[in-house]
Structure formats: C-alpha cells, structure tokens
Amino acid sequence: MSATIINGKEIVGSVREQIKAEVGALKENGIQPGLAVVLVGDDPASAVYVRNKAKSCDEVGIYSEVYRLPAETPQDELLELIGKLNADPKINGILVQLPLPKHIDEDTVIDAINVNKDVDCFHPINVGNLMIGKNSFLPCTPAGVIEVLKRTGTEIAGKHAVVIGRSNIVGKPMAMLLLRENATVTVCHSRTANMEEVAKQADILVVAIGRGKMINRNYVKPGAVVIDVGMNRMPDGKLAGDVDFDDVLEVAGAVTPVPGCVGPMTITMLLQNTLEAARRANAGQTSAQHASH
Numbered sequence: 001m002s003a004t005i006i007n008g009k010e011i012v013g014s015v016r017e018q019i020k021a022e023v024g025a026l027k028e029n030g031i032q033p034g035l036a037v038v039l040v041g042d043d044p045a046s047a048v049y050v051r052n053k054a055k056s057c058d059e060v061g062i063y064s065e066v067y068r069l070p071a072e073t074p075q076d077e078l079l080e081l082i083g084k085l086n087a088d089p090k091i092n093g094i095l096v097q098l099p100l101p102k103h104i105d106e107d108t109v110i111d112a113i114n115v116n117k118d119v120d121c122f123h124p125i126n127v128g129n130l131m132i133g134k135n136s137f138l139p140c141t142p143a144g145v146i147e148v149l150k151r152t153g154t155e156i157a158g159k160h161a162v163v164i165g166r167s168n169i170v171g172k173p174m175a176m177l178l179l180r181e182n183a184t185v186t187v188c189h190s191r192t193a194n195m196e197e198v199a200k201q202a203d204i205l206v207v208a209i210g211r212g213k214m215i216n217r218n219y220v221k222p223g224a225v226v227i228d229v230g231m232n233r234m235p236d237g238k239l240a241g242d243v244d245f246d247d248v249l250e251v252a253g254a255v256t257p258v259p260g261c262v263g264p265m266t267i268t269m270l271l272q273n274t275l276e277a278a279r280r281a282n283a284g285q286t287s288a289q290h291a292s293h
C-alpha cells in the first residue's frame with residue numbers, strides 16, 4: 001500500500017489564483033496591498049525565502065519592498081525602520097525575517113510592529129487574540145497546514161491531531177488552529193515519553209521538529225494524514241523534511257512533499273494576510289472619513 005502524495009503545487013496555485021482575483025478587485029477601487037520584508041544579515045537560506053516572498057507578491061499583484069540590512073545593524077536602527085513602515089500607508093504588512101542577529105532582541109522588535117500590520121501573527125496581542133478566538137491574522141505556516149487539510153478533504157473535527165514540536169512559530173499556534181477546527185489535539189516535544197506510541201494515535205500528524213527525516217513509519221498509524229513542516233538541508237545538499245518520506249509513504253494515507261507544499265503554502269498565507277490587512281486599513285480609512293464629516 002502506498003500513500004497519496006499531497007499535490008501542494010495544485011493547492012498553492014488555486015489559493016493564489018483566488019488571492020490574485022481579490023487583489024485585482026481591490027485595485028479597481030484604487031487600493032493596492034503592500035508588504036515590506038526586512039532581512040538583517042546575509043544568511044543565504046533567508047535570502048532565498050525573502051526573494052521567494054517578493055516574487056510571490058509580484059505574481060498576485062501585491063506591492064512589495066525588501067530591506068536588506070547588514071548583520072551589524074544596531075537594534076535602534078531596525079526599530080527606526082519599523083517605525084517608518086508602521087506609519088507608511090503604502091505598507092499594509094511588515095515581516096521581519098527571523099532569526100535576527102544575536103545583538104538584537106527579537107521580542108522587542110516584534111513588539112514594535114504595528115499590530116494591524118503584523119502579517120506573521122507574531123505580536124503578543126495577535127497571539128492572544130488567536131488564543132481566545134478573536135479575529136486576528138492567522139499565523140502563516142499553521143494556517144497553510146489547515147488550508148491543505150481542508151483542500152484535500154481531510155476531516156478535522158473529532159479527529160485526533162498530534163503536533164510534534166512546540167515552537168512559538170509553528171507548534172503552539174498549530175495546536176490552537178487545530179483546536180479551533182474541533183480536533184482533539186496532543187502536542188509532543190523533546191521531553192515527550194513514548195513519542196512513537198503517542199504519534200501512532202494520530203489521524204492527523206503535523207511534524208515540526210527541525211530534524212531531517214526523523215519521523216519514520218514507527219510514528220505513523222496506517223492511513224494517517226502526515227503534514228511535514230520541516231525543511232532541512234541534508235549532507236547530500238538536498239532539501240528534506242522532518243519526515244522520512246519514502247518510509248512513511250508505505251503506511252500513511254497521505255503525505256505532503258518537501259519541498260513543494262507547506263513552504264509555498266506559508267508564503268501564500270502571508271499574501272492572504274497582507275490582502276486582509278489592506279482591506280482592514282481601507283475599512284478603517286472609510287470610517288475615519290465618515291467620522292470627520
């Protein structure tokens with residue numbers, strides 16, 4: 001028996017088509033969503049993602065600005081740039097690529113981003129709103145995973161979803177979004193005892209541990225849907241997820257490929273959030289105009 005390989009390209013393509021159409025409709029009303037991406041330092045992998053983000057913006061008609069700052073940029077200078085972007089009406093979304101160099105405090109930087117432009121959903125206010133189910137941006141990677149599950153017709157409500165990894169960027173918000181979809185959610189991490197046994201109970205297994213090909217068939221219940229959030233450069237130079245793809249294919253019901261699914265889906269949700277931010281900024285402007293008349 002062999003699992004279905006989830007067609008990430010097709011899903012990404014159709015969501016982006018939808019976003020492109022909605023951006024087009026906004027433009028007819030004279031509004032163009034805008035995203036600023038800020039990269040500090042010259043980590044080559046980060047540079048690739050930043051390029052991908054700018055290219056993806058172009059493809060759907062979103063205006064973008066990329067700021068490449070030297071690794072030794074003082075924190076104050078970065079905060080000054082964020083202040084400028086916060087006040088810039090052309091910019092609806094601000095993404096500061098993480099991780100930042102050691103001398104910069106990430107929490108201070110995230111706190112400085114205007115909550116309404118925080119398209120990553122990393123700001124504590126947006127994280128809190130997500131937690132209590134209030135309208136906020138959805139964190140890009142977890143939202144992308146939910147979109148993949150929905151578009152593959154995977155039932156989430158009532159199912160047991162196991163998330164491996166508890167980072168603030170993926171694991172924790174992933175658990176929250178699955179809970180919102182009425183899954184029964186378990187979170188595993190480096191201190192989990194009997195992880196294989198726990199993971200084997202999952203109908204939906206989301207893997208975000210950052211260890212190349214760690215999750216093999218011993219962690220997978222026959223027929224489970226396995227979503228691989230990992231992205232690791234292996235010693236042979238190739239990209240691989242956290243899932244041992246060929247091995248898991250033998251037992252799972254469906255598996256996402258790496259590259260080609262969760263990564264581009266993450267960028268797609270970033271575009272979606274930027275569009276949403278532009279809509280809100282415009283609605284705000286409209287009501288402010290009403291208020292002044």
Ligand SMILES: Nc1nc(=O)c2c([nH]1)NC[C@@H]1CN(c3ccc(C(=O)N[C@@H](CCC(=O)O)C(=O)O)cc3)C=[N+]21
Nearest residue numbers: 048049095096097098099120259260261263264266267
């Ligand atoms: N503030 C912030 N927000 C982020 O969303 C953020 C970040 N910082 N720091 C870095 C990580 C990483 N990340 C990726 C997004 C897309 C791909 C992607 O499209 N990957 C392609 C492959 C790209 C390749 O070939 O290297 C794929 O999976 O098919 C990868 C990685 C967003 N991140």
Ligand SMILES: [Mg+2]
Nearest residue numbers: 165166167209
């Ligand atoms: Mg972790």
